[in-house]
């Protein structure tokens with residue numbers, strides 16, 4: 001660790017030089033990463049490789065994802081530093097094994113068939129505070145990152161109190177809530193390009209953040225290794241109080257008593273209903289409310305004006321509807337919770353029902369927010 005910096009983690013795992021040495025291998029410019037936006041195509045057949053030394057085999061993913069749903073990973077490896085990433089990707093390429101990156105598993109619906117290939121679990125840990133900069137590995141949980149920011153009186157990520165998952169997952173999906181988004185504080189993001197086998201550092205503009213998206217989601221093939229955030233000096237007491245307040249809000253509004261992957265669908269931009277700058281659009285934004293097809297909606301900024309998917313689902317009469325162990329939560333209708341032994345197919349069946357009913361009643365298409373890992377035709 002550099003002098004003048006203060007660590008919140010036990011070790012800082014970026015090992016640049018060893019990683020660089022490891023990638024002096026014959027480079028194959030094809031990415032083994034599964035291509036993905038919200039649908040993550042699952043190879044139909046297991047990878048031909050019979051065994052991969054050092055990789056675990058047949059690891060149940062239900063146990064390590066928040067939903068507690070899904071079949072096993074054919075191969076599984078925990079990457080603790082950059083050298084691990086370069087090495088495991090090289091191995092996967094050599095054997096033509098498709099690779100899926102697992103962060104905290106809080107935004108995922110893994111299919112019942114599991115993953116035919118390698119699941120690479122991101123465990124790059126460590127947080128360093130230096131002045132108003134905060135640098136952390138992709139495997140650091142948002143809980144640990146925000147706690148470290150508070151400890152060093154660094155404000156900016158306070159909105160993320162209680163946000164589940166890792167830094168890597170949050171960057172890829174530009175996670176956000178309570179009007180804040182991860183992009184607001186990003187200075188740089190470091191990643192590994194699995195096609196070129198090179199390390200890349202991008203500034204915030206180059207990350208092309210948008211609503212629940214980033215360049216890493218739009219053009220898969222890169223693994224996020226860590227990020228540096230530009231923070232502001234604040235009061236530790238106030239930062240901690242905001243983190244606590246946001247966490248408490250989640251406990252009262254989200255069905256945290258059951259496994260889930262958070263909000264299943266994205267909120268609907270107001271621009272899906274009215275042309276931006278049109279009078280009804282401007283009125284809805286000004287009044288923060290909208291009467292639409294006999295229902296009244298609040299309009300919130302998230303970060304563009306939206307109406308809540310939860311309200312559309314509730315108004316479609318779907319609260320409490322079940323398929324096996326999967327239930328549309330009454331507490332928050334945009335959550336499909338696993339009330340016991342749910343399968344991925346049951347969740348998918350409820351998602352299809354929601355989309356059909358909301359479209360029939362409101363003429364609006366709900367777009368999944370969760371990442372779905374299932375076989376492609």
Ligand SMILES: Cc1cc2nc3c(=O)[nH]c(=O)nc-3n(C[C@H](O)[C@H](O)[C@H](O)COP(=O)(O)OP(=O)(O)OC[C@H]3O[C@@H](n4cnc5c(N)ncnc54)[C@H](O)[C@@H]3O)c2cc1C
Nearest residue numbers: 101103104105106107165166168169170175176177224262
């Ligand atoms: C109760 C609950 C509440 C939630 N509330 C919110 C909320 O308010 N706002 C919000 O935005 N989200 C929310 N979420 C969703 C989720 O917590 C976030 O999307 C989170 O950022 C996902 O991070 P993760 O590490 O768990 O990613 P995972 O679920 O493990 O992965 C999600 C996707 O990111 C990819 N990925 C993960 N790490 C990396 C990496 N290092 N490099 C490249 N790709 C990677 C995976 O391949 C996958 O495609 C909520 C979830 C739950 C369960």
